[in-house]
Amino acid sequence: MTGRTALEAFRRWREAGAGQGAVLSDPAQRQEVCEGFQAFFLPYWWGKAAEPTSLHGVLDLWALFAAMGEIPGDHFGAFLAAQEKGLSPPGQVLPDALQCAAAEPLPIDMELDLLATAMEERDLAKVAPLVFSMVEDESARRALLERLGQRLADDNYEQGLRTILFAQWRDAGPGLSPWSLGAGALALLQCHWQLPAGLTVVVPEGRAGHDGRVFDKPLLHALRERDLPAFMGRIRAMGDQPLDAIRQLLLSVTLLILERGGGADREALARLYVWLVTLLTMPQRSLRRMRRILFSAAATTFAFAGWKAAGDWPDYAALAAYHSQAGAGATAASALSWQGVLDAYATGAGSDWAVHFAEIMALPTTPQGFWPLWRAVNRAGGVTGGPLSWIHPLVLLRLYAP
Numbered sequence: 001m002t003g004r005t006a007l008e009a010f011r012r013w014r015e016a017g018a019g020q021g022a023v024l025s026d027p028a029q030r031q032e033v034c035e036g037f038q039a040f041f042l043p044y045w046w047g048k049a050a051e052p053t054s055l056h057g058v059l060d061l062w063a064l065f066a067a068m069g070e071i072p073g074d075h076f077g078a079f080l081a082a083q084e085k086g087l088s089p090p091g092q093v094l095p096d097a098l099q100c101a102a103a104e105p106l107p108i109d110m111e112l113d114l115l116a117t118a119m120e121e122r123d124l125a126k127v128a129p130l131v132f133s134m135v136e137d138e139s140a141r142r143a144l145l146e147r148l149g150q151r152l153a154d155d156n157y158e159q160g161l162r163t164i165l166f167a168q169w170r171d172a173g174p175g176l177s178p179w180s181l182g183a184g185a186l187a188l189l190q191c192h193w194q195l196p197a198g199l200t201v202v203v204p205e206g207r208a209g210h211d212g213r214v215f216d217k218p219l220l221h222a223l224r225e226r227d228l229p230a231f232m233g234r235i236r237a238m239g240d241q242p243l244d245a246i247r248q249l250l251l252s253v254t255l256l257i258l259e260r261g262g263g264a265d266r267e268a269l270a271r272l273y274v275w276l277v278t279l280l281t282m283p284q285r286s287l288r289r290m291r292r293i294l295f296s297a298a299a300t301t302f303a304f305a306g307w308k309a310a311g312d313w314p315d316y317a318a319l320a321a322y323h324s325q326a327g328a329g330a331t332a333a334s335a336l337s338w339q340g341v342l343d344a345y346a347t348g349a350g351s352d353w354a355v356h357f358a359e360i361m362a363l364p365t366t367p368q369g370f371w372p373l374w375r376a377v378n379r380a381g382g383v384t385g386g387p388l389s390w391i392h393p394l395v396l397l398r399l400y401a402p
Contacts, residue, residue: 010036
């Protein structure tokens with residue numbers, strides 16, 4: 001599909017009115033709409049690559065498109081209109097490199113080496129032909145996306161903004177045409193090059209020595225008390241199993257959010273939560289790289305350490321007690337109550353609750369960070385597993401309910 005054809009498909013869908021839902025019910029047409037959206041939105045995205053505040057809007061839009069298959073088709077148009085409010089019209093002229101010819105295909109290993117060099121040099125004229133060559137081949141396309149995800153994963157600027165943006169775009173368009181996929185990958189690289197770097201984190205080589213204070217104090221307690229030695233000691237102790245350690249970090253951040261609420265840190269905490277979920281959904285990497293990602297995430301998490309419970313939310317014991325008998329009550333709880341969330345998921349109506357909550361909170365205008373978090377809480381239980389998976393939907397309510 002050419003860019004012009006994709007734009008026409010997107011405009012037709014825009015004009016379909018009450019028929020928008022029927023269009024989106026067909027997977028092929030839904031993909032055309034997504035591809036047309038990127039063609040329509042790419043100039044704005046490219047023009048805002050160096051502006052973190054504007055990129056949050058780009059991220060939220062891609063998260064909404066990534067959630068398209070989970071949202072009733074007749075609701076999607078209203079959600080998109082609400083999310084687009086406040087965005088200036090696309091005005092950036094796209095660079096000539098986006099219209100360049102693809103390079104001659106080479107063995108994947110050679111292409112990846114050339115790509116890594118061009119990315120280091122931040123040379124769009126060298127990167128673009130390679131990218132447009134790689135997206136033509138399925139195996140090279142997968143390698144490109146994996147390399148791009150690895151490149152961004154351990155940067156903690158704005159709580160993993162680069163990685164979250166990559167993941168939402170990737171999930172929104174798995175069937176994009178080669179040109180659209182290549183153009184989106186180049187837009188991500190442009191963002192990567194233009195944004196400030198995150199904090200540099202030193203990764204210790206070995207595990208922490210056996211220290212009772214380290215092993216006996218849970219991560220949540222160390223965070224609550226702002227006890228950096230205990231917190232980092234425990235992270236080091238789990239360093240040989242970085243994925244498990246990230247799962248523990250995610251659980252601690254979940255309970256942190258429920259205890260303290262969002263307040264002025266709402267968007268930042270939402271991004272931190274989404275980043276941790278995203279890291280758990282990406283392909284596994286080498287132990288060395290995963291340790292670097294773990295310590296980057298841990299350092300970012302500790303920035304929110306030190307709080308007292310807000311007092312406007314039940315503690316974990318009360319939540320667990322209600323969860324043990326959720327859904328058994330004769331009277332349905334309000335959708336905007338924590339009891340209502342637990343009841344809905346206990347009775348198999350979690351998806352309906354999530355859409356209903358979005359109707360309440362994302363219309364007529366959508367708060368920043370809503371859709372990435374909406375997607376993340378729907379996936380968190382699956383990537384963490386364990387007996388506490390039920391707790392994740394409460395994060396959405398805690399951060400975004402009035």
